[in-house]
């Protein structure tokens with residue numbers, strides 16, 4: 001059976017970013033359908049991350065990551081407070097383990113200042129010991145505006161707002177084809193054994209790891225506007241037993257990621273990760289999210305650089321997530337790619353590629369930008 005619905009906007013993907021965009025469009029009075037191929041929202045990268053509200057320290061000056069993280073962080077704290085979403089402004093320590101990392105600390109301070117993050121405090125070895133007695137570090141930084149958020153509660157609240165403003169979430173809905181019509185797009189969608197056709201003026205591709213695959217379905221989109229996809233897996237290990245830390249703890253960053261760091265969850269539990277493991281191939285359907293049984297042995301020496309008391313026996317394999325990268329391991333980190341008609345020439349279409357960290361923190365600011373581009 002085939003039904004035809006006409007709507008103002010369709011958002012493909014119900015992760016944190018897709019839900020934030022749907023909310024923004026619905027609150028602007030646009031009838032919005034959210035299509036999600038899985039049985040529930042937020043089952044992919046949005047529930048496989050560190051749940052850290054980043055301050056905006058690391059990203060190159062003027063980049064989308066820098067601007068949207070700083071803006072998104074403010075919006076996210078306000079949203080969590082006004083919607084009763086679990087979050088805690090714990091603060092984070094960035095620690096240098098070796099004396100020759102002082103230059104990197106200096107660089108981070110400068111990068112943060114360039115991005116408008118002016119609340120970082122430089123810490124001596126003694127000050128670090130006073131905050132977190134079990135840490136070993138030569139010096140470090142304290143970021144008071146870094147925190148954690150319950151990402152599931154956050155997505156539920158976004159969906160609540162979106163549905164309250166008239167948006168419809170269609171679960172188990174896989175987009176099969178996207179044709180152009182005179183005024184926009186016609187999507188063929190498989191849903192519970194049936195086929196549905198949806199016509200819309202505004203089309204948002206917020207499909208995370210699948211954004212390149214979805215873009216490949218869009219009739220008339222020049223392939224030059226679809227970047228390559230590289231997959232970089234990040235695994236976590238969980239700490240069994242007593243957690244001695246009250247703050248998030250990060251080493252100075254490593255290529256491809258922020259280093260194996262300590263994050264705390266809303267219940268006070270501790271996990272370490274993610275590492276950076278570049279996967280073969282670029283098919284998201286082939287991802288194996290299993291964490292290697294040997295992960296505790298691999299992670300323990302990395303963690304021991306800043307927490308000497310750790311041992312592999314205190315750690316168990318946790319969960320993993322995969323970063324949707326648009327550049328490979330040998331290239332410098334790429335920026336978010338949020339591309340509207342000004343870039344690719346197709347009216348009403350916005351593609352989002354490479355929405356890795358800090359995508360969760362930035363989601364409300366990304367949503368505002370996408371709503372503007374689509375209009």
Ligand SMILES: Cc1cc2nc3c(=O)[nH]c(=O)nc-3n(C[C@H](O)[C@H](O)[C@H](O)COP(=O)(O)OP(=O)(O)OC[C@H]3O[C@@H](n4cnc5c(N)ncnc54)[C@H](O)[C@@H]3O)c2cc1C
Pocket residue numbers: 012013014015016017018019035036037038041042043044045046047048049050051052053054173174175206207208209210211214233234235274320321322323324355356357358359360361362
């Ligand atoms: C290891 C790791 C750690 C991270 N840590 C942090 C952090 O601490 N702080 C932070 O700010 N960010 C972090 N991030 C980044 C953050 O998790 C992501 O930027 C964010 O979750 C991306 O959300 P999304 O909605 O774009 O993607 P997703 O959550 O992946 O959602 C995309 C959705 O699209 C759906 N979809 C795909 N194809 C189709 C289709 N054809 N039809 C219908 N639906 C489709 C998928 O099923 C999925 O639900 C981390 C990421 C990783 C991998």
